[in-house]
Amino acid sequence: MEESFKKQSFDHDLSDINDLEQRAHAQGFGIYKINQKNKAVFTQTINDNLETLISSEHLTNAEYTFLFLLMPFVELHSNAIVNADGQFMSISQLAATLKRERTRTSKTVSQLLEKGIIFEFVNAQEIKKYKRNISQRPLFLNPEIIFRGDRNRVNATLTRLIMQFDILEAAGIKLKWKLYIRSGEEYGKLYTRKTYLKMLNKL
16 A cells, blocks of 8 residues: 555656656756766777777787786776776786786787787886886777777877877778877877778878
C-alpha cells in the first residue's frame, strides 16, 4: 500500500514537472534531467588508426601487448606515462610496475620510440653535456593511436611534436585520422586525413 502511494506521488510530481517544462519552453527556457557522471576511468584507442597500424604490420605482437599494459598509466589530457602521484615514470619504474625485466622494457620502449608510437621530451643541454639522459625521460603515447581525453583538445606541444616528427607518415603508414593544430588555436585536434591534407597544402 505504501509503495503504491509513493509511485502515485512520484508520477504526480513528474506531471507537474512536465507542465512546468512546457511553460518554460514557451518562454525560451529549458528544464533538463541531471545525469550522474560515470566515474569509470578509461583510455581510448583511435580504432580506424589502430586498424591501419595492424594492417601495416608496423608493430610486433609483443609491442601491442606492451602498449596495452601502458594504457592504465596514461595521464588525462597530456597523454604522458605517469604513476599514481602524477610523476613521469622512469624505465625502471615502468619495469617494476609492469613486472618486467628492465632491459627488456628499455628495449621495447626504444623500439616504440623509433616506430613513432611513443614520444619523449629530452633535455638537449643534458645530452650535450653527458652524452645521454641523466634525469627522467618524460614519455608520451602517440594520441593518434591511443588517447585519454577530449580528441578535440589535444595538448598543443604534443601535437606540434607529432606533426614535426611524424614517423608513421614517413614510414608510409597513412592514418585515417591525423593530428593538426590551426594557427592561433590553443589545442590540437584529430581531423580526417582528407581535411588534414587540405590544411597542410595551405601552409
